[in-house]
Amino acid sequence: MKQPAYHLRANKAVDRLTLIDVIKRASTLDTHTGEYTYYGFGGPYLEDFRLLYEFYPEIRMISIENNDEIYKRQVFHMPCHSSQLKLKKTEFKSFLDQYDGNNEKSIFWLDYLDLRYAWFDEFMELLTKVSNGSIIKITLRCEPGDYIDKCEVDAGRKKAEFRDEFRELLPHSTSQPPADFAGLAKLLQDMIRIAAQKTLSAIMASQFFPISSFRYADGAGMFSLTGMVCAREDVGKAKHAFGDWHLRNLNWGTPSVIDVPTLSTKERLHLQRRLPCDRYAGRVLRRALGYLIDNDIRRTEGKLRQYADFHRYSPYFMKAVP
Numbered sequence: 001m002k003q004p005a006y007h008l009r010a011n012k013a014v015d016r017l018t019l020i021d022v023i024k025r026a027s028t029l030d031t032h033t034g035e036y037t038y039y040g041f042g043g044p045y046l047e048d049f050r051l052l053y054e055f056y057p058e059i060r061m062i063s064i065e066n067n068d069e070i071y072k073r074q075v076f077h078m079p080c081h082s083s084q085l086k087l088k089k090t091e092f093k094s095f096l097d098q099y100d101g102n103n104e105k106s107i108f109w110l111d112y113l114d115l116r117y118a119w120f121d122e123f124m125e126l127l128t129k130v131s132n133g134s135i136i137k138i139t140l141r142c143e144p145g146d147y148i149d150k151c152e153v154d155a156g157r158k159k160a161e162f163r164d165e166f167r168e169l170l171p172h173s174t175s176q177p178p179a180d181f182a183g184l185a186k187l188l189q190d191m192i193r194i195a196a197q198k199t200l201s202a203i204m205a206s207q208f209f210p211i212s213s214f215r216y217a218d219g220a221g222m223f224s225l226t227g228m229v230c231a232r233e234d235v236g237k238a239k240h241a242f243g244d245w246h247l248r249n250l251n252w253g254t255p256s257v258i259d260v261p262t263l264s265t266k267e268r269l270h271l272q273r274r275l276p277c278d279r280y281a282g283r284v285l286r287r288a289l290g291y292l293i294d295n296d297i298r299r300t301e302g303k304l305r306q307y308a309d310f311h312r313y314s315p316y317f318m319k320a321v322p
Helices: 010-026 047-055 068-076 092-098 117-127 152-169 181-199 232-241 265-272 281-289 297-310
Strands: 036-040 060-065 085-089 105-111 134-141 206-217 221-231 256-258
Touching: 010 047, 010 105, 010 134, 010 206, 010 221, 010 232, 010 256, 036 047, 047 060, 060 068, 068 085, 092 117, 105 117, 117 134, 117 152, 117 181, 152 181, 181 206, 181 221, 206 232, 221 232, 256 297, 265 281, 281 297
Parallel strands: 036 060, 036 105, 060 085, 105 134, 206 256
Antiparallel strands: 134 221, 206 221
């Protein structure tokens, strides 16, 4: 499958940077960041590995990739010495079969490009193997258009196939993929919750709880959830570490939207002095600019409210002369 240019996607970049905050807060739970090992699907540019190395050079990292040509590009784009980052050429399922948490705290980003039951299977297997204090982030395709068709027969077939494939994880036997982005993201979150509860049942010593969840456009709609596995008696303490984070979702609430506006560097610098801004952020920033950046006031203020929420994570893309 062709890899999107994730290093140039603003919403994806925001999602990636929120993980940096999660790691920072998790490290307050009697865990030094150097105790973590990060596992991810780096893609051709290893962008999340580059970012992680920039913020936490002490974290060991392992990239898992099966495609020959992407693997070669990863070798070329290595952001650090191979003693800190290992590139493994293998299927994730094969890697997972051999993986043993062995009381090592891990960070996994299961960054999938599509939506399959097999990905939930891998997530559930991983839950049984990681040690307490480990972080798991899972990203799935969340595109309502996949289940919409002008032909009612074809649309019905697609929805029936969805129900058949994901039957074991649906909150209701009659559940079907919603036609709206927000509804489908919430359904995927419910399916992850059910998968986690099936795997780590109430009688088990460990629990998976959510930390944050987002939906955003990245060429197609995507849903991304980050959570932690910890001992049940430590859940309260772990949640407290994220209790004042403005992007938290600790109780399986509605996923947040990431939809950052495209602003010039001059506009961003002009708005920076008004941030952070907790009350009426969209209106305050619109008045600070003095003009609309979208079709009307409502959409403009919505975009600027997004910028207020995510300005610390919003990337700069600049033209450079090689």
